Amino acid sequence: MPDFFYLNTENIHSLPNTITTSKIDRDKIKTSIAHIGINNFHRAHQAYYIHELIEKHNELNFGICGIDLLESDRKIYNILKDQDGLYTLLIKDPNGKHENKVIGSIVEYFYGPENPMAAIERMAQPDIQIISLTVAEDGYHLNEITGEFDMNHPEVEEDTKNKFSPKTVFGYLTQVFNLRKKRGLPGCTVLSCDNIQSNGDTIKSAFFNYVSNTEPDLLPWLKENTTFPNSMVDRITTETRSKDIAKLKNEHATYDQWPVVCESFSNWIIEDNLMFDKSVWEKVGVQFVKSIMPYENMKLRILNAGHSILGIIGTLSGYSTVHEVANDEDCVSFLENFIDIEVAPNIIDTETQDKISYKNQVISRFKNPYITDELSRICKESSSKIPIFILPTISKQLSNKQPIEHAAFAIAAWCKYYDGIDDFGKSYDIKDSISNQLIRTATLSHQNPQLFLERNAMFSDLITYDLFRERFTYYLSELRSRPIKECLVQMNNKTLQ
Template identity: 45%
Template sequence: MTTYTLNQENLNAISERVSTPKYNRTQLTTGIVHIGIGGFHRAHEAFYTDQLLHDTSITNWAICGVALLPHDTKIYQTLKAQDGLYTLMVKEFDGSLSKRVIGAITELLFAPEDPSKVIEKIASPEVKIVTLTITEGGYNYNEATGAFDDKNPSILYDIAHPTQPKTVFGYLTQALKLRQQKGLKGITIQSCDNIQGNGDMTKQMLLSYVKLADPALIPWIEQRVAFPNSMVDRITPATTAADIEQLKTEEGIVDAWPVVCEPFKQWVIEDQFSNGRPLWEVVGAQFVKDVEPYEKMKLSLLNAGHSVLGILGALVGYTTIDEAVNDKNIHAFLEHYLKQEVVPTLSDLENVDLEAYIASLLQRFGNVSIKDQIDRICSESSAKFPIFILPTVKANLKLSRQTELAAFVVAAWAIYSLGTNEKDEHLNIKDALKDTLHKQAELASQNHPEYFLEIESVFGNLKTSKPFVDAYVKAYKTITKEGVIIAVQNINLSQINSI
């Protein structure tokens, strides 16, 4: 089989093997600048936009992808060499594989190489939306207090060197200032990250930065920049060498960084845009007045479910999410947690069958074709737990409801943070607070489990809740003594008996 390197020149030949863009990419203009061109963006927003360009005659919503950080060099160079093209590999529930080349990203910029190009691009008249996937940690806030971290060295650097920024806030501030100076219309800044109230968070953090860096700009932003909240969903595991090889073997396509994802996708967006928007609803997005109930459902069920499977699975020695959820004991534990502790905290969900939604989640988690890596799911847990799990804990404590299952998961995380699983194998912990987590986990292991809850930036004042601490300490001791599987078997029995 003849092999073709994925790029614009080879697109016609590749189109004989897999689906490729039918629109003329050279006739598109950039209406969106996206910061953070990782796998999720390319499986989600770029996919929706590609489908829109394919299904309509619209030409003004192509995407300029921005690689923001120095460690984004590889993805930038890869996509640049491929003219922004990549293959989306959808792993269906029946084990089949659907492949299509996505062409919505028509420009690429590497911010550390030339910051001014990024600033000028966002400030160009044709750009109407800036979208973000910068992960939970990219918003520079204290998880416990919600306050902007104005002591971050990168933030201080950006304030001192405004034309050579390093953070997303430095870039946005300079670009918005330039738009103001040019007399241009406002712009929409849309977060696509898994943060409840992600638009509100983006606005709060940006204005906090601007207050320090250029306070005179605040009125212009408040009057002309929109920050719609959104809820996004599509499981997108890290691409593996096996995925790259499979694409080459089966289709003869040499793609250095394809994207793997599940068939399910969801995008719920507040219809609040300052300068026009794509008709994403034509290709399945949902525009609503209030996205909060939907995002809360997703964060506390899907994202929390992922973390539960990741932490418990990692301790047992599993390496992928499907292995963890297909363990009948962990599966039952997760189902109990979602139905008995999370569902009671959810409300205002019109036309949503939560039983069916949970059943679909368990099916998606169990997709054996996805092979979502557990160490990816567990990465940056110190940023994820305060968003995905602890709000459920606080809501239940406020109404004196049970938190036993969430406490069990936190206890498992404390043990996980020691750095080895139950097979005495090393755990690859990737977390901005890795050293702090390990230190407190070590102290907890010395017959003081509650010391792990002393990490105030993660847990806030949770250590003052006697019901939670008691449940946590009990779970910690049980897991340490019996191991995860025996412990979840026992807790599952207790949950069944309590129904």
């Protein structure tokens, strides 16, 4: 017997019993979903749900065709091809119960940069009922000031000139639906699974904007033949580390080139606006609701905002993982106070007890010692996260003349984060598409704190409020004059008074 088995269809039945494998003949699975963006989150969440649907309920008509559009996606595309679409999901419960589960719902895969027309043609086929996507916030090409679709974005402009060799999601979708229209085929549901406010409405607005400027004759057909439901997705998924690969190989005799690590908790809520039978997906716990807003607001402003805040204050405090900072009483007390005082009052249509329960559940999830979620991942591209997760809370509080102390502190800490050195003198990497601008404005803020706010467009509305400017300036001065731990203790003590 070999020391380990490569993960692929040929070896699937030779894997040890510590690996959960499927009993389904994957050749019988029919594809009806095209998913754009085969990242770790998709493989831990949507692909997992579809796998459960196929495995536990013998629903063989929901196979996934994975489609990657970025040059940086070549590695995962090559690995999935090599492994016949199979990968291992390492599910880690906080009580120590772990499962290594081979997921087999991705049965086809295309790499757009290699052959864009092949990917377009596949999505245009009538068997595709759903085009879902996880392309992250920057994949929507929204203007950072207005929040509207940016037709002047360089990639968007390039797509308008090379429409049969697109780079953006919108360029691909336009050609997909052009083909469907010309062939007399039905449309389909476009399902965003990204952490964006009203993600379905957002992609619909951006896509229709793109089409109205490039292929206006297609727009009436789209309005009649497509739906864009909002959705809320929730499962903490980390970056894959070399030690995860090594552990599978050495302890479970399975060589998976890119497994995925996630928590056991999972949730998926979708607005009831689909072009297929929702009752099938309900079998695996997908919830369908009339309005996603209360669920979405709780998730974005508690879990996602909480992640970002712990990422910032944790990095400055010298921590490197989420569970470390979540087990620091001063840090987690600050987060709890932020949620209770400044977030919860602005989440409407939800019972107070639900908000308290969700907050406690989220913090418990953050403390999971088996999820080694690096703060560097949490802080990555925070310039596209902070405006979605935290700034809306500040706007609501200011409009209602309510406190903004904790949120202003978090933004001041975010500014200090771009100094690049924690309270122990240790430097850390900053990964952000506009990192040069943020670092430059953080440097300028040493002389004039207001310049960080005035020269970053995301604050354009907030800087009209004197209270926000004053509290940001105060807390930035505090954070630069003494350790963040002392500042957190003072904040928490003030809240108790």
